[in-house]
Amino acid sequence: MAVFLYFCTPVLIIIFRCSADSFITARFRSDTFNFMIDQSVFQNKTAVYFTLGCKLNFAETSAIGRQLLHAGVTRARKGQKADICVINTCSVTELADKKGRQAIRKVIQENPAAFVVVTGCYAQLKPEEIASIKGVDLVLGAEQKLDVVKYLDDLHKKDKSEVVTSKTHRIRSFVPSVSADDRTRYFLKVQDGCDYFCSFCTIPFARGRSRNGSIADLVLQAQQVVEEGGKEIVLTGVNIGDFGHTTKENFIDLLKALDEVDGVERYRISSIEPNLLTDEIIDFVASSRRFAPHFHMPLQAGSDTVLRLMKRKYDTALFRHKVEKIKKILPHAFIGVDVIVGVRGETDDYFSESEAFIRSLDFSQLHVFTYSERPGTQALQIDYAVDPKTKHARSKTLLDLSDEKLHQFYESQKGTRRKVLFEHTKRGQRMHGFTENYVKLYADYDPSFVNRILDVEVGEYDGGEMAMKATTMKVQING
Numbered sequence: 001m002a003v004f005l006y007f008c009t010p011v012l013i014i015i016f017r018c019s020a021d022s023f024i025t026a027r028f029r030s031d032t033f034n035f036m037i038d039q040s041v042f043q044n045k046t047a048v049y050f051t052l053g054c055k056l057n058f059a060e061t062s063a064i065g066r067q068l069l070h071a072g073v074t075r076a077r078k079g080q081k082a083d084i085c086v087i088n089t090c091s092v093t094e095l096a097d098k099k100g101r102q103a104i105r106k107v108i109q110e111n112p113a114a115f116v117v118v119t120g121c122y123a124q125l126k127p128e129e130i131a132s133i134k135g136v137d138l139v140l141g142a143e144q145k146l147d148v149v150k151y152l153d154d155l156h157k158k159d160k161s162e163v164v165t166s167k168t169h170r171i172r173s174f175v176p177s178v179s180a181d182d183r184t185r186y187f188l189k190v191q192d193g194c195d196y197f198c199s200f201c202t203i204p205f206a207r208g209r210s211r212n213g214s215i216a217d218l219v220l221q222a223q224q225v226v227e228e229g230g231k232e233i234v235l236t237g238v239n240i241g242d243f244g245h246t247t248k249e250n251f252i253d254l255l256k257a258l259d260e261v262d263g264v265e266r267y268r269i270s271s272i273e274p275n276l277l278t279d280e281i282i283d284f285v286a287s288s289r290r291f292a293p294h295f296h297m298p299l300q301a302g303s304d305t306v307l308r309l310m311k312r313k314y315d316t317a318l319f320r321h322k323v324e325k326i327k328k329i330l331p332h333a334f335i336g337v338d339v340i341v342g343v344r345g346e347t348d349d350y351f352s353e354s355e356a357f358i359r360s361l362d363f364s365q366l367h368v369f370t371y372s373e374r375p376g377t378q379a380l381q382i383d384y385a386v387d388p389k390t391k392h393a394r395s396k397t398l399l400d401l402s403d404e405k406l407h408q409f410y411e412s413q414k415g416t417r418r419k420v421l422f423e424h425t426k427r428g429q430r431m432h433g434f435t436e437n438y439v440k441l442y443a444d445y446d447p448s449f450v451n452r453i454l455d456v457e458v459g460e461y462d463g464g465e466m467a468m469k470a471t472t473m474k475v476q477i478n479g
């Protein structure tokens, strides 16, 4: 018996139909348009999923997978040809766009008869580019991403790609999503979008304005993770410190509510803007039962002039204060820092200033990104551009510094007692896991250790493993 679902979309949607020779027409779907979906088309169908980019994208692909599973679509087995392919793209750099195109072509080649859906940031920013790839049936923008089922009709391959996107300022929806990397660590999306408009960044155009789930809904998601056996949850978002816009709540109250969820062994806060990492949050983490002493902040540049050109909302003095505050009350905390090298306006002198500032900070690891020009960004109005060779050299300088700092941090942990959560490992291989303060440990294979919190002593560093040896392991009660 056919089951029909009816949907009503509250937003104005632009629809293009594109052929390979990029014929585009547009029509506007009214806000009272009803969708009618025959769910029987999904029975006995299989799907493959391909995700590029950040943890947020992975959480969202998981949510799409859950929706399709609910509709009757199972995940294709390895090597099996799928009926539906979903590709969730990223557009953080020119290279990310290129990888997206390569992934789409590969998936189409491997599943020539499948109905191919492409979504994600690249799909929102350049839908017509994706629609012109032969074999793509449907391109969905950010607002439609977590409603894939609604836009699948008979699953017949199309002569022309259909494009459904909304204008950026109309992107409003927030669907809580959670994904597991290997069933030990879960990524919970608590916030999406960004209102900051840094001069180099396209994310606000790709993901829309800042919005979030409610604390009550996110607590429910955390409880579901516990029911699935998850031990660690990483809170993710685009600008998570900005949590609360939609629901008139705030980030610290979210942390306090999540801290009360029984069964979650630990949480990590992913990247948070330094101006939004309040002293109150740092104090809370220090006193919390479940939040790990692990912070990640985007510095982006260690020169105040460059920070102003980037339109960042803090200066180096504020950043230093945050690092010092963390280290004062949590001396063993891991601090990861993002930096971008080669942005427009970063002269040799500004880079030297930046490098000296970064060197002077007590952090644990750098994540170094090389600036890539993005159409439509304000940074393009800055005259001074850095040549690729110089960008490469700056990146290498900071990556070497990162190795040095990480090694120093790891060495400082030798002989300390920590709690490690080992991840799933193939039989016979060495196991890996992270301590609460994000030291990577390894141990010989023992399947009974998987997804359990173990008390360990941190041993010697092994350069080949890029990890410390876990010694004298003891299973924690209830772990």
Ligand code: SF4
Pocket: 194, 195, 196, 197, 198, 201, 202, 203, 204, 238, 239, 273
């Ligand atoms: S804070 Fe700046 S860099 Fe981060 S997503 Fe928002 S606009 Fe982009």
